[in-house]
Amino acid sequence: MVPLIALNNGVRIPQLGFGVYQVPEQQVAGAVTTAIEAGYRSIDTAAAYGNESGVGDAIAGVPDLFITTKLWNADQGHDSTLRAFDESMRRLRRDVLDLYLIHWPTPKRDLYAETWRALERLYADGRVRAIGVSNFHTAHLQRLFDEFPTTPAVNQIELHPLLQQEEMRKVHVTHRIVTEAWSPLGQGALLREPDIVGLAEKYGKTPAQIVLRWHVQLGIVVIPKSVTPYRIKENIDIFDFELAQDDMLVITELDNGTRTGPDPDRFNAA
């Protein structure tokens, strides 16, 4: 039901997955199980979310899943990355991960290149099926292009109708990097925008479904988060309708550069 998108190494990622940022460890297994029962096959977590063990509980023994986790900033560096990867895999109880991402470039710390070398090693060793980055801007990507043989398969960036990331999406197309949207719903606030509400009424869908459908029609991979069962189901029920081109453009008009999260050029927390 959910389309698969080919990464630049041929591995295929479901175009819609389930994000678990801010879902507490004790709640996450239930939410992920609800998502799997609703048809989600892709789960997006991170070491920093503190819930990899609970995700591990929910995915144990479930076939055909695509699991993403991310290396936290404090663990950047070659050897520390390899150790952090082992820790994530122990918590998730996976032998092979589907996608491993550098969570933020943290440019001031200047460790992301060394970190990428460790991800290339994990990939060469068959421990992960694809490697990528998150929150990388063009200059950070360019450094990887210049210094390393492997192009990231994915760049997971903040992207929603208020922050459409046109420049980054162009760079990604040029380099065959899949664009993955975090906070695809703008963390919920954007769902009250009158234009989005109007389209929801027109199509007989919810505002969240309109926004997720807009992403999907642009070829973007989305990972909406919810812990509410009916919303978890609602967010995957977007493959039975299509937004007309004029209505896609109504959403394009909403771009005003509003971020919900930090600017990657200035975020150096560890």
Ligand code: NAD
């Ligand atoms: P989101 O845009 O997915 O919004 C989630 C919020 O929207 C929910 O908490 C809920 O309040 C609301 N919501 C969800 N479904 C709804 C519905 N159907 N109707 C009404 N309201 C609804 O925001 P997010 O959680 O920040 O992002 C999604 C995922 O992206 C995260 O869980 C995480 O996996 C990932 N993420 C990654 C980074 C990164 O730095 N790489 C940063 C933030 C999030």
